[in-house]
Structures are given as C-alpha cells and as structure tokens.
Amino acid sequence: MARILVVGGSLGGLMAANLLLRDGHEVQVLERSPRSLQGRGAGIVTHEGLREVLRLAGAVVDATLGVAVASRVVLGADGRPQCRWAHPQILTSWGRLYTLLRAALPEAHLGLGAGVKAVQQHGDGVSVQLTNGQALQADLLVAADGIRSTVRAQLLPAVQPQYAGYVAWRGVCEEAALSRHTRETLFPHFGFGLPPGEQMLGYPVAGAADSTEPGQRRWNFVWYRPAAAGAELETLLTDADGQHFPEGIAPQAVSWRHIAAVRAAARTTLAPQFAEVLEKTAVPFLQPIYDLASPQLAFGRIALLGDAAFVARPHVGMGVAKAAADALALARAIAAAGATPAALQQYDALRRPAGQAVAERARQLGAGLEARPPGTPPAPPRDAAAVMHHTAVDASLFETYPP
Ligand SMILES: Cc1cc2nc3c(=O)[nH]c(=O)nc-3n(C[C@H](O)[C@H](O)[C@H](O)COP(=O)(O)OP(=O)(O)OC[C@H]3O[C@@H](n4cnc5c(N)ncnc54)[C@H](O)[C@@H]3O)c2cc1C
Incomplete structure (x- = not known):
C-alpha cells in the first residue's frame, strides 16, 4: 500500500x-476550493469507456445517469431539419458525475480548502x-x-494554454x-445549428x-x-463594472x-428553437476555448492527469x-x-500519445471557428452531416464518416 496524494478534487481527481x-x-485528495464544487458545470456527453471507469471507481451507474436520446439533427436557420442521424447516446451533467464520484469517496479522503x-x-x-x-x-x-x-506550472513552466480564437457561449x-414546438423538435435529439463560421449544439x-422526466429536464447548449x-x-x-478576468469569467459576472x-x-x-432557448436561459455564460498539450506526463514520482495534461477542444466531447x-x-x-517512477513511465507511454491524438482531432473539428483577420474570406461552409457525425462520438467512430 502506497501513500498517494491527488491534487484537484474535480472529476479527474475523484x-x-x-x-x-x-x-x-492510502489516498488523499487536495482540493483548493473550500466548498463542494456541486452546483457548477453544465452538460457532459457520456461514452462507454467513461461509464466503465465510473463503475470501477465505485459510482452507481444506472438509468439515472442521464437523458437518453436516439438521434441527432441539424436545424437550418428556418428551424427545419437539414439532416438527421440515428445515434443513441446518454447525456449527463457535470454535477451528476460529481455527485456520483463524491458519494463513492469516503469524506476522510477529501481535503477541501487544501490549495497546493x-x-x-x-x-x-x-x-x-x-x-x-x-x-x-x-x-x-x-x-x-x-x-x-500549479504542479505543471512548476514542472513545465513553458507549457501554457493557447487561446484558440473562439469562445463557447x-x-x-x-x-x-x-x-x-421547441420541446417537440429539440428534446428528442442531440441538435446542431451551423451559421457561417459558428456552431451551435445542444442536448437534453x-x-x-x-x-x-419529460417536462422536468433542461436543454444544455454550447x-x-x-x-x-x-x-x-x-x-x-x-x-x-469594468473588471477584467483574463483567466476566465464566472457565469454571474458576464x-x-x-x-x-x-x-x-x-x-x-x-x-x-435555439433563439428561444437563448432567450429563456437565465444566466448564459461564456468560456474561451484553449488548446493545451504537455510534452511529458511523468516526472519521477509525479504524474499529470486530465486537463492538467491535455486540453482537447470540446468538439470531441472527451474532456471527462x-x-x-x-x-x-x-x-x-x-x-x-x-x-514507482517506472509505473508512471508506463502511464506516460500509454496516455501521452492518446492525449495528443484526442487534442489534435479536436483542433481539426474546431478549425473554421477561429476568428479570422479582417479582410480574410470567410471559412468555407461545412458539411452539416459530417459535423453531426464527427462531434462528441466514441473514438471508434472517428473514421466511419464519410461512409
Ligand atoms: C466546477 C467545474 C465545472 C465544470 N463543468 C464542466 C462542464 O459543464 N462541461 C465540461 O465539458 N467540462 C466541465 N468542466 C471541466 C471538466 O471537469 C474537465 O474537462 C475534465 O473533467 C477533466 O477535469 P480535471 O479533473 O482534469 O480538471 P478540472 O475539472 O479543471 O479540475 C481541476 C481541479 O483542481 C483544483 N485545483 C486547481 N489548482 C489547484 C491547486 N493548486 N491545489 C488544489 N486544487 C487545485 C480546481 O479547483 C479544480 O477542482 C468543469 C470543471 C470544473 C472545475
């Protein structure tokens, strides 16, 4: 039995x-926030690999995990379907996963207010x-x-998040x-909208x-x-009030x-339908999109994991x-x-190429959404069906479209 400290009590750390x-x-989580992180976060697309790890981590994964949808749809600006794809998925929320993982971890192993x-x-x-x-x-x-x-900043000070040139509302x-009309045409699906140079998506x-239960759900949009x-x-x-938050603005401050x-x-x-969602969302918030890739994940007895190691743009739906x-x-x-350091080297050898691949894939899917210098022609229109088939799917489906 080893004594292992985990810095960060969000989903990756838990x-x-x-x-x-x-x-x-013997495990101790050190989380900087003095309070539970419950109540924060929005929607998360689940994949079978994630559900398997949740089960192994002791979380109860059953029908209450999230909302099941059977298909995807791209809506044109007139609100009519442009194309559809039968693709069942379970959509959950960050808060639901946090609750399940917190319930699996005995309180004594979580230190809140413990900033490293x-x-x-x-x-x-x-x-x-x-x-x-x-x-x-x-x-x-x-x-x-x-x-x-904080740990990566000490080990790899030159590795910094790179702003991708667009934000997610x-x-x-x-x-x-x-x-x-909006409930009937949106809620059964994972929905998309593709105005020039932009991308809307959402799911229940x-x-x-x-x-x-129908009627009691929420629509999560990005x-x-x-x-x-x-x-x-x-x-x-x-x-x-004029205060600038360069590292990200809290939802209530937008x-x-x-x-x-x-x-x-x-x-x-x-x-x-999407315009109505925007009108009726109490507090829309925004997050700049970043790329981040660490050239090394193992440093002797220290390992980087999750977003500390790689941040893939959300198009792959793979952060968690x-x-x-x-x-x-x-x-x-x-x-x-x-x-031992040898174990962390094994981990590095396996997960560094995987992280690189996911981050690169996400960059490709986001290409065309970046702000373009004034005078540059607009990005070419995207193939709506391709966007729908490539966004937030299991990695095994990456190369299956076009058929
Ligand atoms: C509150 C919250 C809400 C989120 N909501 C969403 C969402 O809705 N949809 C989505 O796709 N992704 C969301 N994310 C991101 C998502 O959790 C990650 O992409 C993914 O799960 C990998 O996360 P991570 O655990 O590696 O890092 P993160 O989730 O970023 O967690 C890092 C944790 O480390 C803690 N921390 C940072 N520095 C220190 C330090 N020096 N000492 C101790 N603790 C420290 C932070 O407080 C945080 O809890 C959210 C993250 C957070 C923290």
Missing part, C-alpha cells in the same frame, strides 16, 4: 482517487507544500489540477419554460433533483462563436450587455472521458509496477 483507493492505497503551492521530489518520496503552510509527504503525487495546473434552459440533460484575441476577447471577459448581444444574434442567425482513461491507465500501471 476518478483517480476512487480507483487508487479501491486498489488498497509547491511540490518537491526527494529520494523515494514527494513533499507538498499547501498554501496554508501545511506540509505533506507521499510516495506518489497525481496532479489533476486542471488547465492552469453556454447555458441550460428549463424545458418547462419552452414552447411546445436532467433537471432539478436529477429528474429525467454556441461556438469567433472572438479575436486581444480587445475583442478582453471585452467579453470584462464584467459590467456582462448583461454581452448577454443581450448574444441573444440578439441568436434571433437573426440561429433556428428559432479522457480524464477517466488517464485515471484508469494510471491505476493499472501502479497495480502492475507498484507506486
């Missing part, structure tokens, strides 16, 4: 901690310094501390607030108290819109002026699935080679 705990290790300041390796262990001055020791350290990882809208997720680096992005990341503008744009460029695959590969390598 999956790793639960797997390692079940393998008999620095890590240091020595002989056969790792020491960790917390921001509150506390020092901890371990045999291994797993850095699951996200895109702006996101939100969830109560099903009960929508017109019958569970509503209050995790209800998946609308990718170009925004040039510099002044345009800065304006979007500045609240109505300026009402930008929300009004995005709703107006929805009315002129998207299918009326990739973190799950990382967590499983790490646990298996430690089970095979012990809590």
Whole structure:
C-alpha cells in the first residue's frame, strides 16, 4: 500500500482517487476550493469507456445517469431539419458525475480548502507544500489540477494554454419554460445549428433533483462563436463594472450587455428553437476555448492527469472521458509496477500519445471557428452531416464518416 496524494478534487481527481483507493492505497485528495464544487458545470456527453471507469471507481451507474436520446439533427436557420442521424447516446451533467464520484469517496479522503503551492521530489518520496503552510509527504503525487495546473506550472513552466480564437457561449434552459414546438423538435435529439463560421449544439440533460422526466429536464447548449484575441476577447471577459478576468469569467459576472448581444444574434442567425432557448436561459455564460498539450506526463514520482495534461477542444466531447482513461491507465500501471517512477513511465507511454491524438482531432473539428483577420474570406461552409457525425462520438467512430 502506497501513500498517494491527488491534487484537484474535480472529476479527474475523484476518478483517480476512487480507483487508487479501491486498489488498497492510502489516498488523499487536495482540493483548493473550500466548498463542494456541486452546483457548477453544465452538460457532459457520456461514452462507454467513461461509464466503465465510473463503475470501477465505485459510482452507481444506472438509468439515472442521464437523458437518453436516439438521434441527432441539424436545424437550418428556418428551424427545419437539414439532416438527421440515428445515434443513441446518454447525456449527463457535470454535477451528476460529481455527485456520483463524491458519494463513492469516503469524506476522510477529501481535503477541501487544501490549495497546493509547491511540490518537491526527494529520494523515494514527494513533499507538498499547501498554501496554508501545511506540509505533506507521499510516495506518489497525481496532479489533476486542471488547465492552469500549479504542479505543471512548476514542472513545465513553458507549457501554457493557447487561446484558440473562439469562445463557447453556454447555458441550460428549463424545458418547462419552452414552447411546445421547441420541446417537440429539440428534446428528442442531440441538435446542431451551423451559421457561417459558428456552431451551435445542444442536448437534453436532467433537471432539478436529477429528474429525467419529460417536462422536468433542461436543454444544455454550447454556441461556438469567433472572438479575436486581444480587445475583442478582453471585452467579453470584462464584467459590467469594468473588471477584467483574463483567466476566465464566472457565469454571474458576464456582462448583461454581452448577454443581450448574444441573444440578439441568436434571433437573426440561429433556428428559432435555439433563439428561444437563448432567450429563456437565465444566466448564459461564456468560456474561451484553449488548446493545451504537455510534452511529458511523468516526472519521477509525479504524474499529470486530465486537463492538467491535455486540453482537447470540446468538439470531441472527451474532456471527462479522457480524464477517466488517464485515471484508469494510471491505476493499472501502479497495480502492475507498484507506486514507482517506472509505473508512471508506463502511464506516460500509454496516455501521452492518446492525449495528443484526442487534442489534435479536436483542433481539426474546431478549425473554421477561429476568428479570422479582417479582410480574410470567410471559412468555407461545412458539411452539416459530417459535423453531426464527427462531434462528441466514441473514438471508434472517428473514421466511419464519410461512409
Ligand atoms: C466546477 C467545474 C465545472 C465544470 N463543468 C464542466 C462542464 O459543464 N462541461 C465540461 O465539458 N467540462 C466541465 N468542466 C471541466 C471538466 O471537469 C474537465 O474537462 C475534465 O473533467 C477533466 O477535469 P480535471 O479533473 O482534469 O480538471 P478540472 O475539472 O479543471 O479540475 C481541476 C481541479 O483542481 C483544483 N485545483 C486547481 N489548482 C489547484 C491547486 N493548486 N491545489 C488544489 N486544487 C487545485 C480546481 O479547483 C479544480 O477542482 C468543469 C470543471 C470544473 C472545475
């Protein structure tokens, strides 16, 4: 049995901690946030690989995991279907996965308000310094501390998130607030809209108290819109009082002026169903899209995992699935080679190429959404069926379209 510290108590950290705990290790999660992360996040597409890791991590995966849809549809600006694809999927939410993984981890293994300041390796262990001055020791350290990882910044200071040139407007809208036409034409599907140079997508997720009953669900949407680096992005990341949040703006801080503008744009460029969703979503928020790739995942007794290692643009719908695959590969390598640098090397050899491949695939799917320099011709129109077949599907389907 080894002592393993996991930095970050979001989905990646909780999956790793639960797997390692079940393998008999002494595990402690160190999460910077002083409060539970419940209540945050939006929709997540599930894949079989993710569901398998959730089960192995001790989460209860049953019919309450999410909302099942049978098909996909691309809606034109007039609201009519342009093309359809029968593709069953289960759509869940970040909050649902967080609840399941927290329930699987005994409270004593989760330290909230435990921000990591620095890590240091020595002989056969790792020491960790917390921001509150506390020092901890371990045999291994797993850095699951996200895109702006403190641990990665110390080990690979040159590796920084690269802004991709577009943002995602996101939100969830109560099903009960929508017109019958919108409910009937949107909720049975994973839906898409493709205005020039932009992309809307959305799907139903569970509503209050995790209800998946028709009438009580919510519609989760993601609308990718170009925004040039510099002044345009800065304006979007500045609240109505003039405060700028360069590393990301909290949902409640997004300026009402930008929300009004995005709703107006929805009315002129998207299918009326999507425009109604935008109008009736209480707090639309926005996230800049980034690329991030680490050239190394194992550093002696420290491993990078999940978004700390690679961030793939959301088009592949694999942020959580990739973190799950990382967590499983790490646990298996430690089970095979012990809590040793050799185990982390095995993990690196397996997951670095996988992370690179997913991130590259995601970059390809997002190409054409980036802001273009003034005077550049618009990106060529995309094949609607191809977008529908390539977005957020299992990796095994990547090369199956065009047929
Ligand atoms: C609150 C929240 C909501 C999200 N919602 C969505 C969503 O709706 N849809 C989606 O696709 N993805 C969402 N994500 C991202 C998604 O969780 C990740 O893409 C994926 O699960 C891999 O995550 P991760 O655990 O590697 O990193 P992250 O989810 O980014 O988690 C990193 C964690 O590390 C903690 N942390 C950071 N620095 C330190 C430090 N120095 N010391 C201790 N702890 C630290 C952070 O507080 C955070 O909890 C969300 C992430 C968070 C944190």
